[in-house]
Amino acid sequence: xxxxxxxxxxxxxxxxxxxFILFLAYCLYVKHIHMKYDHIPGPPRDSFLFGHSATYLRxxxxxxxIHDTFLEWAEIHGPVCRQNILHYIIILVxxxxxxxEVLMSSKYPKDRFxxxxxxxxxxxxxxxxxxxTAQDHEQWYKQRRIMDPAFSSLYLRGLISVFNExxxxxxxxxxxxxxxxxxxxxxxxxxxxxxxVIAKVAxxxxxxxxxxxxxxxxxxxxxxxxxxxSVRDKFFKFNPKNRxxxxxxxxxxHLLRTTGAQWIQARKTAMENGDDVPNDILTQIIKTAGxxxxxxxxxxxxxxxxxxxxxxxxxxxxxxxxxxxxxxxTRLPDILEKVKKEVDDVIGMKQDITNEDLGKLIYLxxxxxxxxxxxxxAPGTSRDVLEDIVIDGIHIPGGVTCFFSSYxxxxxxxxxxxxxxxxxDRFHPDAPKPYYCYYPFALGPRSxxxxxxxxxxxxxxxxxxxxxxxxxxxxxxxFDLQDYGTLRPKSRVVxxxxxxxxxK
Ligand code: HEM
Numbered sequence: 197x198x199x200x201x202x203x204x205x206x207x208x209x210x211x212x213x214x215x216f217i218l219f220l221a222y223c224l225y226v227k228h229i230h231m232k233y234d235h236i237p238g239p240p241r242d243s244f245l246f247g248h249s250a251t252y253l254r255x256x257x258x259x260x261x262i263h264d265t266f267l268e269w270a271e272i273h274g275p276v277c278r279q280n281i282l283h284y285i286i287i288l289v290x291x292x293x294x295x296x297e298v299l300m301s302s303k304y305p306k307d308r309f310x311x312x313x314x315x316x317x318x319x320x321x322x323x324x325x326x327x328x329t330a331q332d333h334e335q336w337y338k339q340r341r342i343m344d345p346a347f348s349s350l351y352l353r354g355l356i357s358v359f360n361e362x363x364x365x366x367x368x369x370x371x372x373x374x375x376x377x378x379x380x381x382x383x384x385x386x387x388x389x390x391x392x393v394i395a396k397v398a399x400x401x402x403x404x405x406x407x408x409x410x411x412x413x414x415x416x417x418x419x420x421x422x423x424x425x426s427v428r429d430k431f432f433k434f435n436p437k438n439r440x441x442x443x444x445x446x447x448x449x450h451l452l453r454t455t456g457a458q459w460i461q462a463r464k465t466a467m468e469n470g471d472d473v474p475n476d477i478l479t480q481i482i483k484t485a486g487x488x489x490x491x492x493x494x495x496x497x498x499x500x501x502x503x504x505x506x507x508x509x510x511x512x513x514x515x516x517x518x519x520x521x522x523x524x525x526t527r528l529p530d531i532l533e534k535v536k537k538e539v540d541d542v543i544g545m546k547q548d549i550t551n552e553d554l555g556k557l558i559y560l561x562x563x564x565x566x567x568x569x570x571x572x573x574a575p576g577t578s579r580d581v582l583e584d585i586v587i588d589g590i591h592i593p594g595g596v597t598c599f600f601s602s603y604x605x606x607x608x609x610x611x612x613x614x615x616x617x618x619x620x621d622r623f624h625p626d627a628p629k630p631y632y633c634y635y636p637f638a639l640g641p642r643s644x645x646x647x648x649x650x651x652x653x654x655x656x657x658x659x660x661x662x663x664x665x666x667x668x669x670x671x672x673x674x675f676d677l678q679d680y681g682t683l684r685p686k687s688r689v690v691x692x693x694x695x696x697x698x699x700k
Contacts, residue, residue, distance in 0.1 A: 222283075223244075225283055226244070226283050229280075229283045229285065230280070232593055233280075233285050233593065234278075235590075235591075236277075236278040236287065236592060237273040237274055237277060237590075238269070238273055238277050238280075239251075239269050239272070239273065239277075241280055245282065246281065246282065247279065247280025247281045247284075248279045248280055249281045249282075251265060252281075252428060253429060255679075256424070256425075256429055256679075259676070259678075259686075261677055261683075262428075262679060263576075263603040263604065263679070263683075266599075266601050266603070266604045267601075267603065267608070269288060270288060270604050271608070274588070275289065275290045275294065275587075275588045276288075276289060276291070276587050276588050276590045276592070284597065285596040285597070286578075286596065286597045286599050287581075287587075287592060287596050287598050288599050288601065289587060289598050289599065289600055290600075290604055290605050290608065291587065291588045292631050292632035292633050293587070293588070293632070295600055295635070296632045296639075297585075297587070298579050298581065298598050299577070299579070299632075299635070299638065299639040299640040299642075299643075301641075302333060302640075304579035304580060304581055304598070305332075305333065305580050306329070306330075306579060306580070306642060307578040307580045307597040308580060310427065310578055310597070311328075311329045311331060312329075312331075313427050314328075314329050315329060317423065317445055317446070317449050318422065318433060318442045318445055318446055320445075320446040320449040320450060321453065321497065321501070322423075322449050322504060323501055323508065324497055324504075325498055325501055326339075326498070326501035326504065326505035327339050327340060327505050327509075327645065328505050329501075329505070339484050339502065340645065342480055342483050342484045343477070343480045343481075343502075343645060344645075345480065346398075346475065346476055346477045346480045347649060349648065352649055352652060353551045355397055355649075355652070356549070356550065356551050356554075356652070356656070357548075358393070359393065359549075359653050359656040359657075360547075360548050360549055360656060362389060362393045364547070364660070365389070365392070365406050365407075366385060366386070366389045366406060366657065367661075367664060369385065369406055370385070370661075370664070370665055371664075371695070373693045374693045374694050374695050375695075377692070378693075379670055379690055379691060379692050380690070380691060380693055381689065382518075382519050382523075382667070382688075382689040382691055383515065383519040383684060383685055383688040383689045385406070386515045386522075387413075387511070387512065387515040387519075388406045388413065389406060390511035390512070390514045390515040390518075390653065391403060391412075391413050391416065391507075392404060392405055392406060393511070393653055394506060394507060394510040394511045395507075397476065397477070397649075398476055398477035398478060398510060399463075399478045399503075399506075400463070400473075400474060400476060400478060411451065412452075412455065414448075415447075415448035415449075415451045415452055416452070416507060416508065416511075416512075418444055418445055418448035419448050419452065419504075419508065420508070420681065421445070421680065422442075422444075422445030422448070422449075423680075423681050424679070424680055425438075425441075449504075452503075452504050453500045456499070456503030457496075457500060459503070460478070460482060460499055460500075460503065463478050463482060464482060467479075467482070477506055478503075481499050481506075482499065484498060484499065484502065485499045509646065510650075512573075512682055512684075513574050513650065513682055514573075514653055516573040516684040516685070517564065517567055517568060517571070517573050517650070517654055518654055518657055518658065519688075519689045520570075520684075520685055521563060521564060521567040521654075521658060522661070522667055522689055522691070523669070523673075523685050523689045524570075525563070526667055526668060526669045527675075531563065531618070531620060534559060535560055535563050535620075536696075538557060538559045538560060539557065539560065539663050540663070542556045542557055542659075543663060545663075549656050549659055553659075554655050554656070557655055557659060558625065559620065560655055560659060560662075561623070561651070562622075562623040562624060563620045564651065564654050564655065564658065565620070565623040566618055567618075569606040569612065569622070569636070570606060570615075570616070570618060571677065571683060571685075572602040572603050572636040572683065573684070574602075574636065574637075574638075574644075574682055574683075575601060575602055575603040575682075575683055576599060576600055576601040576603065577599075577600055577642070578597050578598060578600065579600075580596075580597055581595075581596050581597070581598050582594045602634065602636050602638075603683070606633070606634060608633070611634075612630075612633075637650075663696070664695060664696055665693050665695060665696060666693070666694045666696055667691040667692075668692050668694075669689070669690070670691065673689070673690055673691075674686060674687045675687075
């Protein structure tokens with residue numbers, strides 16, 4: 197027994213010593229990384245080992261927007277700004293040339309550090325290898341090619357009736373709010389609307405979240421919140437206090453994927469029966485998986501990855517853009533009058549908006565673009581740069597992540613004079629185009645597949661809202677942003693709603 201205890205304590209001491217040596221070796225490695233990259237300007241580290249992660253954590257746990265910190269850092273340290281987390285190096289790039297060089301090329305894959313974390317959420321498969329998160333170029337390209345027809349301009353033009361029909365349901369709801377002199381959270385309402393639109397357009401399903409509050413939209417929200425904590429706070433999962441929330445997130449992911457499996461199966465059955473099925477996103481998702489006889493388990497999972505991807509990518513960002521737009525217009529009477537006049541001139545009192553009408557709503561497009569400049573709802577993107585590169589004259593040894601923030605560049609004086617002033621004329625058709633400093637839909641091969649879809653939807657909804665209603669923000673509403681990974685209006689844009697008086 198005595199000998200056994202002695203052996204045990206020696207083994208424990210040896211293991212402790214080994215851990216200490218490994219820790220020391222790791223610290224030396226971190227030191228080596230510091231020496232390799234410290235010539236790149238950047239803010240002082242919060243700590244030797246964890247680098248700038250304390251700043252990220254503080255922002256996640258407080259109401260400060262981490263993107264404002266990025267903006268401050270870019271202003272102070274210049275267009276190539278280094279950040280450290282353990283042995284990882286992140287370079288915030290805000291110069292147009294560097295942005296163009298990296299984002300426009302397919303040479304630089306999406307960054308492993310960030311996107312891999314969205315493969316699973318707390319151990320439950322989430323976005324997997326779907327379109328947004330796929331890192332392998334071949335795997336991504338195959339999916340994107342198959343998905344393209346569901347986003348061709350011809351196909352999108354055919355969707356105008358669905359956009360009209362769904363947006364009308366929101367108008368009915370708002371008429372009810374206005375007639376009963378009630379208030380409404382516009383963020384909540386447009387969120388339900390865009391969820392219903394993506395369910396209908398992409399998957400042929402009538403979700404009707406504007407009418408009933410089902411578990412599904414709640415699950416989507418829970419996953420978004422889970423994404424934020426899982427990515428930003430590495431220690432979140434270790435805190436026993438967070439277990440109930442983590443369980444909720446896992447269940448929400450599971451609900452999304454099982455719903456996806458049911459909808460995919462229903463569509464496959466319809467296809468097998470020779471039924472007439474639309475050429476929509478769901479049909480394309482099924483095509484990405486290949487032939488039934490050779491379908492692997494991973495093919496099945498990939499279909500679910502894309503199902504979840506389109507639900508997550510395809511509604512919230514548009515809803516937030518709409519909510520920010522309504523919020524801004526409540527405090528800009530001149531711009532509001534001008535955009536209302538355009539809507540009145542183009543669509544008058546008619547209910548159905550046509551594709552031709554959308555082409556004529558030029559000032560409304562400018563307003564929506566300007567909304568995304570100040571409030572880019574998907575604020576940035578990142579790429580792995582594995583080989584040495586020179587950006588803005590600074591040599592960056594390979595092995596870093598380059599981060600591009602449309603939020604930071606959109607609010608920099610050197611790109612947009614008086615950046616906090618909401619001025620749609622910056623996007624006047626005759627104004628010079630912003631040069632690689634405005635990219636709310638990202639840029640290059642991995643830019644947003646749903647850009648035209650989103651802007652068509654946003655235009656139809658805004659045009660109808662402006663045609664029929666006046667909005668006033670309730671007292672106490674702020675213009676602050678909230679970071680959920682995507683950016684949204686913190687006060688949820690709670691408004692009193694009145695029908696417009698067209699007799700004036
Ligand atoms: C205002 C609305 C939207 C904004 C601001 C937006 C923004 C973005 C951004 C910045 C990316 C790049 C993400 C990254 O690099 O991590 C992206 C990718 C993507 N978005 Fe959107 N998006 C919007 C609406 C939509 C809609 C409505 C859909 C689908 C119907 C959609 C589908 C996608 C897909 C599939 C990707 C991945 C593209 C790829 O890598 O091939 N988005 N979006």
